[in-house]
Amino acid sequence: MKPKTKGAKAAAPAKKAARHRLRLFVAGNEPNSELARRNLAQLITGVLKDNCELEIVDVLQDFKTALALNVLVTPALVVDSAGTRVTIFGTLTDTHKVLAALRLPSAVA
Amino acid sequence: MKKRALILGPVAASIKATPIPKVSTGICGLDEILEGGLPNGRTTLAGGGPGSGKTVLGLEFLYRGARAGQPGLFVSLEERAAAVRQNALALGWDLAALEKAGKLVLLDPRLPAEAVVSGDFSLKGFLAILHGQVRALRARRIVIDAVDVLTRVFDDPKRERNEIYALHEWLDEHQLTAILTVKLGEETEPSLRHGFLDFMADCVLRLDQRVTGQVTTRRLRVIKYRGSGFGRNEYPYLIGPGGTSFVPISKVELAHQPLGGRFSSGQSRLDELLGGGFLRAACILVAGTSGTGKTTLAASFARAACARGEKVLYLSFEESESALVGCMLSPGLDLRPALRARKLQIQSVLPEAVGAEEHLLRACQTIAEFAPDHLVLDAISACRRMGSEQTAFDYLTRLVNMCKQRGITCLLVNQTAGLQEQQEITGIGFSSLVDAVLLLRFEEQERTMHRALLVMKARGSNHSHQYHRFRITGHGIEILENGDAGLPERRLA
DSSP, rough: OOOOOOOOOOOOOOSSSSSSSEEEEEEEEOOHHHHHHHHHHHHHHTOOOOOOEEEETTTOOOOHHHHHTOSSBBSSEEETTTTEEEEEOOOOOOOHHHHTTTTTTOOOO | OOOOOOOOOSSSSSSSOOOOEEEEEBBBTHHHTTTEEEEEESSEEEOOOSSSSSSHHHHHHHHHHHHHOOOEEESSSOOOOHHHHHHHHTOOOHHHHHHHTTTEEEEEEOOOTTTTSOOOOBTTHHHHHHHHHHHTOSEEEEETHHHHHHTTTTTOOOOOOHHHHHHHHHHHHHHOOEEEHHHHTTOOOOHHTTHHHHSSSSSSEEEEEETTTOOOOOOOEEEEESOOOOOSSEEEEEEETTTEEOOOOOSSSSSOOOOOEEESSSSSHHHHHHHSSTTTTTTTEEOOOOTSSSHHHHHHHHHHHHTTOEEEEEESSSSSSHHHHTTTTTTTTOOHHHHHSSSSSEEEEGGSOOHHHHHHHHHHHHHHHHOOSEEEEEOOGGGGGGGGGGHHHHHHHHHHHHHHTTTTTTEEEEOGGGGGGHHHTTTTTTTGOOEEEEEEEEEEETTEEEEEEEEEEEEEEEOOOSEEHHHHEEEEEEOOOTTOOSSSSSOOO
């Protein structure tokens, strides 16, 4: 499952108060950004079980959000959960690291 | 690929060197060193250790540009924007006003210190931020302080290089005149240390700060400048109120003003011995041992000039202004009216208080503001205390050269130490710059010391070659006719 996020923002269905707020910063559709999109989509449907709110920010169209959140590299995932913020740089290929950052057990990988 | 190397036209019939377009930095003295300024639309690298003034240099480039109507973007990756503003205020620059006027933007993005890395990434986010800001501001200039912070996240020399290269490409594409600062030192990232950045940039500046003889000086050197000549020496500079100032460069070509008309030394008999007085724009050296009356002669010279309505800058390295003025009251040389009339300016500094460059810069600034006709320097022997013999030599030659270029008469006082006076007279080895030499000394006769004066050299003048006795009276210096000696030395009025 791959949410087609053309342009700036697209939110995944959030039933109740989502546990994680995810913001993925991409630079258009360059390969690394595409890879990050795909990897994140898998994580959301798999481990996170849609228990999150996702926003995709294309820095080529919205640099202000990137500046506000100090996102200087792409792709980058900013995760806000329970008052803490974690920034993950890269394509999110290393699932173990991503899950550790989200404080989730790395059951599937 | 970029197309910006030298393009030789198909009709190379008359090969004429076209200088590359440059942007004036507006920084005092730097454009001279860079033969016009930084390369327009290209990247300059300013590398240096801690405290070498890289940030100030970059900021001043933007500040001067913004005031001249060229908007600029300052990307501070180390200091907070508020701190940058505050530091700028200490130099007298109101950045906030320029920001409000839309001429300057300060950005202070931070790379999260504890970011998790998972997979590959690039600086595209950073470039997107720059792109957005540059477009909104219509920026022409950009400074990234310091670029090594950006590469810290990559942990791989090859990727660091690629990202820096991408940044350079981006800057080039947008034709921004850029200064990238980079910290140089032990802990510099390996990829930056190995000169990659130097190869990439079109112009490379090195700044450093060093201590010699307990005096700190800052120096700049241009390592390379594609498509342009540049001054190849090390240039001392100062950071003070107003910004960075470079010491005027010692030019190869001499542009001295010719010696001008005669004017009085302040003592009519001395004028006769000199063959009609001193010549304008000359460099006059008054040498002698302690107590022979050098300062009295200098004060007499200054007072006479001021009385004619001319301006004198008196650089005193031996005495404070009040001590000098007080001492000169005894031989009847009241300098106070000249001071009040703002014809005389006394600048009194301890030689060891600051470095030679700062002394020189202060003198330059005063000369530029006050525009004196004459300069008295009391005494060149004290200049050694600015550092070394070489420092004193550099200081004096630069100062005298500058005065000669502006047609300012210099009267230099040199205290010699007794026996070696013949060799030491002209002071620290720049006798070719000296146009006239007066030697003052004591002569012993019948258990009495007498003061005697000799015009050793006076270029372009038919001068006396004899020692002439003189005394310091309550109304200045009195030169005796040869033969009428033996009178009491001092007659107070």
